[in-house]
Amino acid sequence: MTEISAGYRVVFVHAHPDDETVGTGATIAHYAHRDDTHVTLVTCTLGEEGEVHVPELAKLAVTDADQLGGYRLVEWQRACDRLGVTDRRMLGGIGTWRDSGMMGLPANDHPRAFWGADVDTAAADLVAVLREVRPQVLVTYDPDGFYGHPDHIQAHRVSVAAVRLAADEQFRPDLGAPHRVAKFYWTTVLKSSLAEGFEAFKESQDNPFAGITDPDDLPFGVNDDEATTQIVATGYGDHKLAALREHATQVPPDNWVYVLAAKLGADAVTTEHYILVDGERGKGFGTHNWENDLFAGVDRHHT
Ligand SMILES: CC(=O)N[C@H]1[C@@H](O[C@@H]2[C@H](O)[C@H](O)[C@@H](O)[C@H](O)[C@H]2O)O[C@H](CO)[C@@H](O)[C@@H]1O
Numbered sequence: 406m407t408e409i410s411a412g413y414r415v416v417f418v419h420a421h422p423d424d425e426t427v428g429t430g431a432t433i434a435h436y437a438h439r440d441d442t443h444v445t446l447v448t449c450t451l452g453e454e455g456e457v458h459v460p461e462l463a464k465l466a467v468t469d470a471d472q473l474g475g476y477r478l479v480e481w482q483r484a485c486d487r488l489g490v491t492d493r494r495m496l497g498g499i500g501t502w503r504d505s506g507m508m509g510l511p512a513n514d515h516p517r518a519f520w521g522a523d524v525d526t527a528a529a530d531l532v533a534v535l536r537e538v539r540p541q542v543l544v545t546y547d548p549d550g551f552y553g554h555p556d557h558i559q560a561h562r563v564s565v566a567a568v569r570l571a572a573d574e575q576f577r578p579d580l581g582a583p584h585r586v587a588k589f590y591w592t593t594v595l596k597s598s599l600a601e602g603f604e605a606f607k608e609s610q611d612n613p614f615a616g617i618t619d620p621d622d623l624p625f626g627v628n629d630d631e632a633t634t635q636i637v638a639t640g641y642g643d644h645k646l647a648a649l650r651e652h653a654t655q656v657p658p659d660n661w662v663y664v665l666a667a668k669l670g671a672d673a674v675t676t677e678h679y680i681l682v683d684g685e686r687g688k689g690f691g692t693h694n695w696e697n698d699l700f701a702g703v704d705r706h707h708t
C-alpha cells in the first residue's frame with residue numbers, strides 16, 4: 406500500500422511497456438516532477454509478443470526463447486525511472502495478463518491473453534488501485550484503443566468498468582471505500598500534428614506510415630477541435646527521449662520521434678493531447694479553448 410500525501414493524483418492505464426512513454430511520456434514526466442502531484446502507472450501486460458529491434462536480443466522473441474516479457478519489464482522499470490514515476494504497477498501483479506499480439510493472430514487466444522480477460526475480473530484489480538490511490542484523474546485510450554490493438558481496446562474497456570465499479574459502494578467493499586474519479590480522459594493525437602510529422606516519418610526506416618501522405622488515411626487522429634486538452638511539457642522532452650531509449654527492443658534508433666527531435670529539438674516531442682470524456686471541463690485557452698492542465702477545475706481535496 407503506497408502512502409500518498411500529494412494533493413493531486415492521476416492514474417495512467419496503458420497496455421504494454423513503452424506505451425506510457427510513446428503516448429504520454431512528456432505528460433507523465435511533467436506531473437511526476439510536480440511536488441503536489443502523485444502519478445500512478447498501471448500497465449496491463451509485459452509485451453511478450455513484441456518485436457525485437459536489438460539484434461543481439463533477437464532470440465528473446467516469442468518465436469525463440471519467449472523471454473521478451475521479462476526483458477521488457479526491466480525496460481519499463483528503467484523508462485519509468487527516466488520519467489520520474491516511482492508508483493508503477495502491472496495490472497493484477499507482474500505476469501497476470503499476457504500480451505495478446507496484433508488483432509486476429511493466434512496469440513489472441515493464449516489462455517492468459519489480456520484480450521480474453523473477463524473485463525469485470527480484470528477491472529476489480531484496477532478498482533483496488535483506484536480505491537487506494539483515489540485519483541481525481543484517470544487517463545487511458547479511446548474505445549478503439551487508439552489504433553485498434555486488442556490490448557489497447559481491452560485497457561479502455563477495463564478502465565471504463567473500473568471507474569464505474571470503484572464508485573459503486575455495493576461492489577467489493579473489501580477493496581476499499583468507494584471512489585469517484587472526477588475526470589476521465591482518452592489519449593489522442595491531432596491530425597494537424599501528424600501532418601507536420603510526416604516529413605520526419607519519411608526519413609525513418611521505421612516509418613509505420615510508409616506510403617501514407619494524408620493524415621485522414623491514418624487509422625487514428627482527430628481534428629483540433631475534437632481535443633479538449635493540450636499538455637505542453639516544456640523541459641521534459643529529454644526525459645521522454647531517455648525513456649524511449651530504455652525501450653530499445655520496441656523503439657529502434659531511427660524511430661521517427663528521434664528524427665523529429667533531432668530536427669526540431671527535444672521540446673518538439675513534449676506536446677501531447679487528450680479528450681475529456683467524463684467530468685467537468687476546466688478553464689480553456691487559445692483558439693480551441695483547450696485545457697492546459699489535466700487537473701483544470703479539480704478540487705485538490707477531492708478524494
Ligand atoms: C505501441 C504498441 O502498442 N506496440 C505493441 C504492438 O507492436 C506492434 C507489433 O509488434 C507489430 O507487429 C509491428 O508491425 C508494429 O510496428 C508494432 O508497433 O504490438 C505488440 C504485440 O502485441 C506489442 O508487444 C507492442 O507493445
Ligand SMILES: [Zn+2]
Pocket residue numbers: 420421424554557
Ligand atoms: Zn501498446
